[in-house]
Amino acid sequence: MLTPEVDSLIPHVPFDRRNFIKAAFGTGFAACVLPVSAQTIHTDDAGLEAGAVGVRGADGVLVPAYRAQPKGKTHLPVVIVIHEIFGVHEHIADVCRRFAKQGYLAIAPDLYTRQGDASAYKSMQLLNEQLVSKVPDSQVISDIDETVKWAGEHGGDLKRLGITGFCWGGRITWLYAEHNPHVKAAVAWYGRVTGNKTANTPSNPIDNAAELNVPVLGLYGRQDQSIPQDTLEQMKQAVANGQPKARESQIVVYDDAPHAFFADYRPSYRKEDAEDGWKRALAWFREHRVK
Numbered sequence: 241m242l243t244p245e246v247d248s249l250i251p252h253v254p255f256d257r258r259n260f261i262k263a264a265f266g267t268g269f270a271a272c273v274l275p276v277s278a279q280t281i282h283t284d285d286a287g288l289e290a291g292a293v294g295v296r297g298a299d300g301v302l303v304p305a306y307r308a309q310p311k312g313k314t315h316l317p318v319v320i321v322i323h324e325i326f327g328v329h330e331h332i333a334d335v336c337r338r339f340a341k342q343g344y345l346a347i348a349p350d351l352y353t354r355q356g357d358a359s360a361y362k363s364m365q366l367l368n369e370q371l372v373s374k375v376p377d378s379q380v381i382s383d384i385d386e387t388v389k390w391a392g393e394h395g396g397d398l399k400r401l402g403i404t405g406f407c408w409g410g411r412i413t414w415l416y417a418e419h420n421p422h423v424k425a426a427v428a429w430y431g432r433v434t435g436n437k438t439a440n441t442p443s444n445p446i447d448n449a450a451e452l453n454v455p456v457l458g459l460y461g462r463q464d465q466s467i468p469q470d471t472l473e474q475m476k477q478a479v480a481n482g483q484p485k486a487r488e489s490q491i492v493v494y495d496d497a498p499h500a501f502f503a504d505y506r507p508s509y510r511k512e513d514a515e516d517g518w519k520r521a522l523a524w525f526r527e528h529r530v531k
Contacts, residue, residue: 265291265292265304265306265328265350267330267333268329268330268359269326269329269330269331269359269505270326270327270329270358270359270361271359271360271361271362272326272361272362272363272364272367273326273329273505273506276505276506277504277505277506277507277509279504279505279509279511280331280504280505281334281504281505282334283334283337283338283341284337285308285337287310287311287341288308288309288310288311288337288340288341289307289308289309289310289311289312290306290307290308290309290333290336290337290340291306291307292304292305292306292307293305293306293307293347293390293394295347295349295383295386295387295390296386296390297353297382297383297386298382298383298385298386299382301353301354302353303349303350303351303353303383303386303387304328304349304350304353305328305347305348305349305350305387305390306328306332306333306336306347306348307336307345307346307347307348307394308333308336308337308339308340308345308346308347309340309344309345309346309395309396310340310343313395314395315395315397316343316344316345316395316396316397317343317344317345317396317397317400317401317402317525317530317531318344318345318346318347318388318391318392318396318397318398318400318401318402318530319339319344319345319346319347319402319403319404319525319530320346320347320348320349320384320387320388320391320401320402320403320404320416321335321336321339321346321347321348321403321404321405321409322348322351322384322403322404322405322406322408322409322410322412322413322416323348323350323351323405323406323408323409324406324407324408324409324500324503325358325364325367325368325372325407325408326358326359326367327350327352327357327358327359328348328349328350329358329359330505331503331504331505332348332406333348335348335406336348338518342522342531343531344531345391345394345395345396347387347390347391349383349384349387351375351379351380351383351384351412352371352372352375353383354375354379355371355374355375356370356371358371358372372408373438373440374440375440376439376440376441377412377415377440377441377442377443380412380415381415381416381419384403384412384416384420385420388401388420398422400424400529400530400531401422401423401424401530402423402424402425402426402427402525402528402530402531403416403417403423403426403427404426404427404428404429404521405427405428405429405431406429406430406431406500406502406503407429407430407431407499407500408431409429409431410428410429410430410431410432410458411428411431411432411433411435411444411445412431413426413427413428413429413431413456414426414428414431414433414445414449414456414458415443415445417452417454417456418445418448418449418451418452418454420454421453421454423454424454424525424528424529424530425454425455425456425457425524425525425527425528425529425530426454426455426456426457427456427457427458427459427520427521427524427525428456428457428458428459429459429502429517430459430460430461430464430467430499430500430501430502431445431458432444432445432466432467432471433445433446433449433458433467433471433472433474433475434446434471434474445475446471446474446475446478449475449478449479449482449486449489450478450479450481450482450483450486451482451483451486452479452482452483452485452486452489453483453485453486454485455485455486455488455489455490455524455528456479456489456490457489457490457491457492457520457521457524458472458475458489458490458491458492459492459494459502459517459520459521460472460491460492460493460494460497461493461494461496461497461498461499461501461510461513462493462494462495462496462497463495463496463497463498463499464497464498464499465498465499466499467499469493472491472493475491476491488528492517492520494510494513494516494517496510496513497510497513498510501513501514501517502514502517502518
């Protein structure tokens with residue numbers, strides 16, 4: 241939660257329960273993933289301003305977000321953190337704090353706000369059927385646009401803008417990189433690049449990869465049964481034959497890693513690959529002048 245001191249330093253939209261803002265937003269883990277692993281990483285908030293904020297969507301809806309940034313500093317590089325299928329729970333909040341410790345303003349909006357609370361679902365099937373499938377890409381992209389604006393008004397330097405996302409958020413990271421050419425660099429963690437098209441998901445990252453004006457680092461596991469390796473090969477070819485910035489994109493595949501190898505709170509976590517991916521992500525943002 242924001243303390244009164246931090247509250248005075250960082251203006252924001254007031255919270256209320258009618259708009260899904262909760263005092264404990266970004267804390268605790270989604271019901272789907274309980275119990276969490278004993279190896280779960282916790283990053284403290286010492287030296288940070290961290291907690292829930294409200295971002296006003298283009299349609300007027302108040303979108304809750306978890307934000308972390310170095311205390312008392314402005315003109316910060318910005319990283320938009322796109323949550324997994326499980327929404328903004330403790331793991332995503334922790335990732336924001338990790339970026340903040342590196343000197344970033346990191347913010348993770350709850351992109352399911354209008355459809356419901358992902359943390360309440362106890363099975364992946366119900367979560368997919370009753371919530372995730374009902375979330376339109378157009379709504380998600382618009383909410384990220386508004387989150388970017390919020391960051392620029394609250395201490396962030398939008399000339400140094402990056403985006404990263406995991407699983408469901410990895411796909412969205414590719415899509416947003418295609419949407420916003422002002423992003424300096426993107427890092428997509430095991431986000432699918434192909435898939436079924438619906439009214440809510442009318443295109444896939446591979447469809448417009450050649451037109452990318454943002455270099456994307458894709459981090460994947462060869463043992464990931466949900467993302468066929470041939471689709472990654474197709475993506476490599478698409479960016480290799482694309483615009484100059486598209487051609488700067490890279491896809492790294494870890495031979496022994498499954499899906500969600502960065503998720504330290506789950507059995508899928510692979511410490512060595514996760515740590516290597518994190519180092520690559522930070523280096524990618526530095527190389528492309530996010531930081």
